[in-house]
Amino acid sequence: MTADTEKMTPEQQALFDxxxxxGDNAVVLSHRLGEWCGHAPVLEEDIALINVALDLLxxxxxxxxxxxxxxxxxxxxxxxxxxxxxxxxxxxLLVEQPNEENFAVAIVRxxxxxxxxxxxxTALLQSSDARLAAIAAKSVKEVTYHLRHxxxxxxxxxxxxxxxxxxxxxxxxxxxxxxxxxxxxxxxxERMAAAGIGPHPQSxxxxxxETVDRVLAEATLSRPEDGWMQSGGRNGRHGEHLGFILxxxxxxxxxxxxARW
Amino acid sequence: xxxxxxxxxxxxxxxxxxxxxxELERRFQAKIDADEKIEPKDWMPEGxxxxxxxxxxxxxxxxxxxxxxxxNWITRAPSLRRKAALLAKIQDEAGxxxxxxxxxxxxxxxxxxxxxxxxxxxxxxxxxxxxxxTTWADIGAIGWLVDGAAIMNQxxxxxxxxGPYSRAMIRICKEESFHQRQGYEIMLTLARGTAAQKRMAxxxxxxxxxxxxxxxxxNDKDSPHSAQSMRWKIKRVSNDELRQKFVDVTxxxxxFLGLTMPDPALRWNAGSGHYDFGEIDWEEFKQVLQxxxxxxRERMRDRxxxxxxxxxxxxxxLAHAEKRRARAAAxxxxxxxx
Ligand SMILES: [Fe+2]
Ligand SMILES: [Fe+2]
Numbered sequence: 001m002t003a004d005t006e007k008m009t010p011e012q013q014a015l016f017d018x019x020x021x022x023g024d025n026a027v028v029l030s031h032r033l034g035e036w037c038g039h040a041p042v043l044e045e046d047i048a049l050i051n052v053a054l055d056l057l058x059x060x061x062x063x064x065x066x067x068x069x070x071x072x073x074x075x076x077x078x079x080x081x082x083x084x085x086x087x088x089x090x091x092x093l094l095v096e097q098p099n100e101e102n103f104a105v106a107i108v109r110x111x112x113x114x115x116x117x118x119x120x121x122t123a124l125l126q127s128s129d130a131r132l133a134a135i136a137a138k139s140v141k142e143v144t145y146h147l148r149h150x151x152x153x154x155x156x157x158x159x160x161x162x163x164x165x166x167x168x169x170x171x172x173x174x175x176x177x178x179x180x181x182x183x184x185x186x187x188x189x190e191r192m193a194a195a196g197i198g199p200h201p202q203s204x205x206x207x208x209x210e211t212v213d214r215v216l217a218e219a220t221l222s223r224p225e226d227g228w229m230q231s232g233g234r235n236g237r238h239g240e241h242l243g244f245i246l247x248x249x250x251x252x253x254x255x256x257x258x259a260r261w
Numbered sequence: 262x263x264x265x266x267x268x269x270x271x272x273x274x275x276x277x278x279x280x281x282x283x284e285l286e287r288r289f290q291a292k293i294d295a296d297e298k299i300e301p302k303d304w305m306p307e308g309x310x311x312x313x314x315x316x317x318x319x320x321x322x323x324x325x326x327x328x329x330x331x332x333n334w335i336t337r338a339p340s341l342r343r344k345a346a347l348l349a350k351i352q353d354e355a356g357x358x359x360x361x362x363x364x365x366x367x368x369x370x371x372x373x374x375x376x377x378x379x380x381x382x383x384x385x386x387x388x389x390x391x392x393x394x395t396t397w398a399d400i401g402a403i404g405w406l407v408d409g410a411a412i413m414n415q416x417x418x419x420x421x422x423x424g425p426y427s428r429a430m431i432r433i434c435k436e437e438s439f440h441q442r443q444g445y446e447i448m449l450t451l452a453r454g455t456a457a458q459k460r461m462a463x464x465x466x467x468x469x470x471x472x473x474x475x476x477x478x479x480n481d482k483d484s485p486h487s488a489q490s491m492r493w494k495i496k497r498v499s500n501d502e503l504r505q506k507f508v509d510v511t512x513x514x515x516x517f518l519g520l521t522m523p524d525p526a527l528r529w530n531a532g533s534g535h536y537d538f539g540e541i542d543w544e545e546f547k548q549v550l551q552x553x554x555x556x557x558r559e560r561m562r563d564r565x566x567x568x569x570x571x572x573x574x575x576x577x578x579l580a581h582a583e584k585r586r587a588r589a590a591a592x593x594x595x596x597x598x599x
Binding site: 027031034035037038039040041042043044045046047050051053054057058060061064077078081082101102103155156157159160161163164167245248249251252253256258259260261 | 325328329332335336337338339340341342343344345348349351352355356358359362397450454455457458563566567570571572573574575576577578580581584
């Protein structure tokens, strides 16, 4: 499936792209969380991770349904999620990073994302787009919980044992290079900001940075230096992991294209 | 059932099954006979306590191990709606596990001990979860048949004599029936779908039907602990009765799906008012219970691996909680000293 760009105005096209970015983040991160199911460090954490995965999936469904309407090409949530190839996926690189069966990676990835996602959803409450504002109204409550959950684990792991401290610091150092992409401005984001639909990405940085500093301080972790930041996911340039996520996720829809489930 | 392992541990001398006749025991049995609940603080015979611990912990382990075959399809669920429903179902099962471990803890065993028993291979869980989930239709079949069979057993256990277990069952049964309907709905969608989907549904039924019947445990004549468990009202309906009931309810559901039961001997018996069905492969059942099912090793390996990989996390959580406690205590002392 390719996005049918002819029929959309430039404004609609930008909104569509923007919605895909939001929706794809949620779909892909939810997928990564789902991989933990039955394998979490404690049963309570199986439940908590599924909770977050379910919230993100719910958000993705609302956003994708809306995206399909904006696009106007007759694609529903499943058509958009299950029939798009990797280079049409618009998620940030951070969320596609693999778990490596390492809880520290899952928590750091989640924390960096949640701290940003919370600011984003809070800003979207003021969106001039009523539909996005309504989705944010529901999401912001969920994301508040997600951020609390991942922050608490950052602190437990950072200020736990020497081993856990080392593991979580290592994951943080490793994933930090994906944090820059969250705040990058490009034509789509600029247009959204100008129309009052979404916040300017850089406007979220200060609050995000403050949350990160506060939690890392409590966790006795050190904030990595801002080195070269990886980016490209939001424009369809992904790493090697996304292809495998999609191969798994889209298998049934691709193998049985005429079936309904 | 989820606790079928109980019935086959013959010659187990760790559970004293003889009914004593002390005053305490007479009063205990009188209470049960009067359909009153036994609560954690009440006196109970050691055999009663041990049997319950086994039964409830096997049930808990089954909920937890049962997350694996279904979790196997989370990342491949064919639509966002199905994926959300499957995630929510597995989350329920994890909740059942927690809830049952807590019920067990009221009998003075820690969750840690119970989990260790599972990981060391000393405790049993339901044989059904040692079969692989190989297609999406298995998610339908598991909900329909496995949750369906679980409900069959657990509904009478809502009246179990032990209060915490009985209350756990009431809550769990509600969710299990939801799972069962959801599974059946997946099967219905497949059975009404394309030829390929229908084939997938039939294949899943073929593979899950017999193992589902095995969930009810051995025939009554081979089930040594049943009589005492019945007297204690820990078990309320016999294996064979429950199995028959399950067959009677399920066969018309399969007919409605337009699927064929993989049992040539299956036919309605107007005389008995029940379905007759073929002989279960008890050798297979025995082998699966002994650890030789298709996925026994994988399930145990997965549980052990998750436990090992999570060790440093649990240690960190404990260490952090301890630091907090120490800091709070130091603060209190400092304030008191001022
Ligand atoms: Fe359950
Ligand atoms: Fe269930």
